[in-house]
Amino acid sequence: MNRLPPAVKWIGGLLLFAAAGYLAFRLRSILGALGAALIIAYALEPAVSWLERRRVPRSLGAALIALAAVGAVVGAFLVAAPVFADQLSRFADSVKLEKAFDPKAWPDWLTGWIQSHQAQIETYKLKLVAWAEGNAARLATSAATALAKVTSSLAGLIVALLNLVVVPVIAYYLVVDFPKLKATLSALVPRPALPEVSRIGGEVDAVLRSFLRGQLIVALSMGAMYAAGLTALGTPLGVLVGFAAGLLNMVPYLGLAAGIIPALALNFLEHQSWGRLVGVLAVFIVTQNVEGWILTPRLLGTSLGLHPVVVVLAIMVGGELFGFPGIILAVPAAAAISVFVREGVRRYRDSRLYQGAPAAPESGDAR
Numbered sequence: 001m002n003r004l005p006p007a008v009k010w011i012g013g014l015l016l017f018a019a020a021g022y023l024a025f026r027l028r029s030i031l032g033a034l035g036a037a038l039i040i041a042y043a044l045e046p047a048v049s050w051l052e053r054r055r056v057p058r059s060l061g062a063a064l065i066a067l068a069a070v071g072a073v074v075g076a077f078l079v080a081a082p083v084f085a086d087q088l089s090r091f092a093d094s095v096k097l098e099k100a101f102d103p104k105a106w107p108d109w110l111t112g113w114i115q116s117h118q119a120q121i122e123t124y125k126l127k128l129v130a131w132a133e134g135n136a137a138r139l140a141t142s143a144a145t146a147l148a149k150v151t152s153s154l155a156g157l158i159v160a161l162l163n164l165v166v167v168p169v170i171a172y173y174l175v176v177d178f179p180k181l182k183a184t185l186s187a188l189v190p191r192p193a194l195p196e197v198s199r200i201g202g203e204v205d206a207v208l209r210s211f212l213r214g215q216l217i218v219a220l221s222m223g224a225m226y227a228a229g230l231t232a233l234g235t236p237l238g239v240l241v242g243f244a245a246g247l248l249n250m251v252p253y254l255g256l257a258a259g260i261i262p263a264l265a266l267n268f269l270e271h272q273s274w275g276r277l278v279g280v281l282a283v284f285i286v287t288q289n290v291e292g293w294i295l296t297p298r299l300l301g302t303s304l305g306l307h308p309v310v311v312v313l314a315i316m317v318g319g320e321l322f323g324f325p326g327i328i329l330a331v332p333a334a335a336a337i338s339v340f341v342r343e344g345v346r347r348y349r350d351s352r353l354y355q356g357a358p359a360a361p362e363s364g365d366a367r
Contacts, residue, residue: 007111008144016153017363025321028321028326029322032322033166033167033170034166034170034328035322035329035333036166036171036328037166037168037170037171037174038171039212039328039329039332040168040171040175041170041171041172041174041213043212044062044065044175045175045178046209047061047065048061048065048176048178048186049178051064051065058176058178058179059176060362062172063172066172067169084246091257103233104362106197186198200340200343203339203343204245204336204339206216207336207338207339208332208335208336211331211332212332215250216250217249218233219246219248219255220246220247221246221248221291221295222245222246222249222287222291223242223245223246223247223249224243225240225242225246225283225286225287225290226241226242226245226246226259226283226284226287227241227242227243228242229242229279229282229283229287230263230267230280230283230287233267233276233280233283234267234276235263235266235267235270235276235280236266236267236269236270237266240260241259241263241266242263244258244259245258245259245263246259249291250328251315251327251328251330252311252312252315252331253312254327256284256288259284260280260281260284262332263284264277267280311331311334314334315327315330317330318330318333
């Protein structure tokens with residue numbers, strides 16, 4: 001049987017790649033949950049293997065690690081819940097929402113501005129009423145569209161809650177069967193390519209383990225700094241907001257975006273002080289600089305080698321394709337892909353295409 005022409009092979013490969021990409025996009029929610037379970041299993045596998053070396057069966061070791069994790073979360077909640085409840089109670093007592101609707105409690109500059117612009121405010125009020133009356137049908141359609149989006153969001157919420165149950169179960173079975181899965185994948189690799197595949201796989205493994213371990217330590221350290229700074233400023237629920245912002249920093253920049261807004265709002269509602277708002281900004285700026293200049297270089301080093309622009313683009317692409325699971329998995333996936341990119345660049349630089357074919361001998365030399 002004649003071999004297929006190279007062009008046919010290339011076209012067939014591109015078609016298979018496109019079909020795989022389309023299938024992955026259609027199954028993105030399932031693949032996101034599977035990826036989250038794989039990351040959890042990958043993170044827990046060293047602890048389970050450590051127990052296995054001490055003659056603890058993998059199934060029992062995985063169950064013990066899971067129980068320990070649940071116990072730690074429950075214990076932290078039991079310790080922290082009274083503190084959060086006390087802070088929330090004091091915050092509710094100190095902030096009176098009715099003041100926001102009482103003109104007598106407003107600052108003098110705000111009441112003065114309203115009084116000086118009373119005519120313009122009345123004019124805009126009449127225009128708003130007229131616009132609402134003229135666009136009643138459009139508003140009704142927009143309301144129906146918004147309701148449909150809310151319903152879709154509720155369905156997504158139900159799927160997310162189901163994933164909270166399904167993902168740990170999948171992770172448990174993956175971590176129990178991790179050696180079998182690794183042996184099966186190794187058996188499928190062609191024997192001549194096995195040393196090279198093992199070497200690249202080892203580099204990917206080292207990068208991912210360094211990332212997971214380093215990011216967890218960085219996130220906890222940032223959470224402690226956020227919590228200490230916000231508590232020192234008297235921010236309501238400062239410990240909760242601080243540690244939440246730190247843990248969300250497992251996804252780069254998410255902790256900053258999700259933490260600074262509630263910290264500013266809670267501090268202003270409690271104290272109505274512009275100086276304290278500057279203090280909150282200083283806490284986040286100082287913590288981010290400590291993370292960027294000290295924590296990440298020391299704990300992660302240059303093992304990832306990802307440019308900040310690449311990190312942002314990876315998060316955007318992951319979120320667009322796979323939603324929130326894609327955001328979480330984007331940076332680890334980009335770190336793993338970077339290993340293959342570096343390997344491809346190395347091979348390209350070693351190739352004759354990059355170095356140039358050796359020059360043909362001149363006619364005089366040939367003699």
